[in-house]
Amino acid sequence: MNLDWSVLISAFPDLMQGLQVTLLIAISGLAGGIVSGVVAGVALEYGGRISNVLAHIYVALIRGTPIVVQVMFIFFALPLIAGIRISSIDAAIITIIINSGAYNAEIIRGALNSVPGGIQEAGLAMGLSFPAVLAHIIAPLAFRRSLPAMGNQLVNVVKDTSIFIVIGVGELTRRGQEVMAENFRSVEVWSEVAAIYFVVISAFTLGLRVLERRMRLP
Amino acid sequence: MIEFRQTTKRFGDHVVLRPVELSVKSGEVAVIIGPSGSGKSTMLRCVNALEKISGGDLLVNELSVLGSSADIRQIRRQAGMVFQQFNLFPNLTALQNVMFGPIRAKKYSKSEAKEIAKALLGKVGLFERKNHYPSQLSGGQQQRVAIARALAVQPRLMLFDEPTSALDPELRQEVMKVMQTLAMEGMTMMVVTHEMHFARQVGSRLIFMENGRVVHDGEPAALLSSPPSERFHNFLQHVQ
Ligand SMILES: Nc1ncnc2c1ncn2[C@@H]1O[C@H](COP(=O)(O)OP(=O)(O)O)[C@@H](O)[C@H]1O
Ligand SMILES: [Mg+2]
Numbered sequence: 001m002n003l004d005w006s007v008l009i010s011a012f013p014d015l016m017q018g019l020q021v022t023l024l025i026a027i028s029g030l031a032g033g034i035v036s037g038v039v040a041g042v043a044l045e046y047g048g049r050i051s052n053v054l055a056h057i058y059v060a061l062i063r064g065t066p067i068v069v070q071v072m073f074i075f076f077a078l079p080l081i082a083g084i085r086i087s088s089i090d091a092a093i094i095t096i097i098i099n100s101g102a103y104n105a106e107i108i109r110g111a112l113n114s115v116p117g118g119i120q121e122a123g124l125a126m127g128l129s130f131p132a133v134l135a136h137i138i139a140p141l142a143f144r145r146s147l148p149a150m151g152n153q154l155v156n157v158v159k160d161t162s163i164f165i166v167i168g169v170g171e172l173t174r175r176g177q178e179v180m181a182e183n184f185r186s187v188e189v190w191s192e193v194a195a196i197y198f199v200v201i202s203a204f205t206l207g208l209r210v211l212e213r214r215m216r217l218p
Numbered sequence: 219m220i221e222f223r224q225t226t227k228r229f230g231d232h233v234v235l236r237p238v239e240l241s242v243k244s245g246e247v248a249v250i251i252g253p254s255g256s257g258k259s260t261m262l263r264c265v266n267a268l269e270k271i272s273g274g275d276l277l278v279n280e281l282s283v284l285g286s287s288a289d290i291r292q293i294r295r296q297a298g299m300v301f302q303q304f305n306l307f308p309n310l311t312a313l314q315n316v317m318f319g320p321i322r323a324k325k326y327s328k329s330e331a332k333e334i335a336k337a338l339l340g341k342v343g344l345f346e347r348k349n350h351y352p353s354q355l356s357g358g359q360q361q362r363v364a365i366a367r368a369l370a371v372q373p374r375l376m377l378f379d380e381p382t383s384a385l386d387p388e389l390r391q392e393v394m395k396v397m398q399t400l401a402m403e404g405m406t407m408m409v410v411t412h413e414m415h416f417a418r419q420v421g422s423r424l425i426f427m428e429n430g431r432v433v434h435d436g437e438p439a440a441l442l443s444s445p446p447s448e449r450f451h452n453f454l455q456h457v458q
Contacts, residue, residue: 118305122364125266126319126371127295129287136322140309217309218351 007188011179018175019196022161025171029096029157036097037104044109062102068163071095075167092164100157107153111146112138144215151208158201219244219375219406220265224274227260234260236430237274247407249417252427258410262377266297295323298368302380304360306352312339312363313348319371338366342396358389362396375406412457418442426450
């Protein structure tokens with residue numbers, strides 16, 4: 001087998017465009033997934049009956065179905081049901097937010113639950129309202145507690161963006177496939193695609209480790 | 219200042235406070251003793267509405283614990299609480315722990331809160347430890363920080379729930395001394411404790427609870443020197 005490593009350079013601009021789309025989806029997914037995860041996690045831990053049941057259904061539905069099926073549903077089935085048109089990139093972003101939010105919700109619920117009751121009572125006993133206790137006492141402690149698990153989950157978000165190839169979103173994996181279809185250099189192209197993912201995910205993981213260390217209590 | 223009016227408390231079917239009739243006046247130091255499970259903690263926690271009473275009424279500075287949530291927050295700002303397990307905020311230094319209440323509960327500026335906190339840490343003898351985290355302090359020091367934290371919202375009365383029970387015997391004295399100083403300054407206090415010499419020396423009232431009832435209520439020295447009941451006598455032998 002003869003390898004032509006110059007392909008790495010010629011493919012690079014296309015793959016970088018793919019990476020931009022991957023990062024756009026991933027960053028929207030991270031931010032949106034944290035918001036939806038916090039909302040659902042708070043509902044699971046403190047919600048009244050209705051919000052608690054709704055949050056449980058949301059988490060169970062998402063965790064009980066593959067993400068590929070979720071994005072297929074949102075891209076192909078939802079437009080038929082709701083009579084709207086959405087672009088493939090919007091479908092990808094919506095899916096990743098809904099999907100990662102469901103996984104984050106369980107992590108956040110566990111982290112909220114880990115804050116000792118006595119510490120919450122210390123805040124209430126000073127005359128703070130419960131929302132103030134949640135914001136100023138529980139949240140900072142739960143945030144620390146959730147970091148390792150959230151970090152893993154957020155790395156999964158970056159990897160999961162590659163499945164959006166199934167609806168034709170031009171993210172990194174899709175771009176790799178397109179480049180390969182032109183030059184038939186599968187070893188070189190997929191090595192390069194893998195290396196790009198690896199660098200991005202490693203940098204991300206490193207950033208999380210640094211944050212975790214910074215937040216560690218004496 | 220604190221008035222229990224036929225106050226009852228149940229957890230489900232389990233009656234923890236039978237009607238309790240009790241009033242603690244301004245400047246009094248009421249020491250509460252009694253066997254484990256007799257309802258001492260529950261009684262204290264009803265005063266600042268950490269537990270909701272089931273019947274009767276309970277007034278703190280003329281505000282009912284059955285009042286609005288604004289009333290309850292007002293009661294809680296007036297009644298500082300010190301817990302057996304300290305319950306300091308582990309992510310904050312000693313100084314930040316004490317500053318927390320003034321900033322969050324009283325909306326003081328950061329610099330005002332810092333002045334209050336420094337003064338109170340000095341008062342409990344921990345000024346030089348102000349930048350330590352709770353995990354870097356001994357149990358006795360943590361409890362003194364917790365007392366300073368409770369005092370920082372300028373309460374009119376203080377509730378202590380077995381403040382020295384989680385401490386090694388040699389660390390209890392430093393906490394007792396801080397409490398004694400507070401009492402001498404005229405702070406109204408309800409103290410659940412097994413420290414009989416504290417009851418004798420600092421208490422102005424001694425309350426013996428059993429089975430959710432106030433069984434004896436009187437002058438500490440008198441009750442301790444001539445126990446009015448067999449049960450009380452046996453209990454004293456047990457704790458001393
Ligand atoms: N949150 C609760 N739920 C159910 N039962 C409780 C609760 N808190 C206390 N109890 C019960 O109330 C009784 C009195 O408890 P407590 O006030 O803690 O007693 P003490 O402080 O005198 O040891 C005990 O039987 C205890 O089991
Ligand atoms: Mg108790």
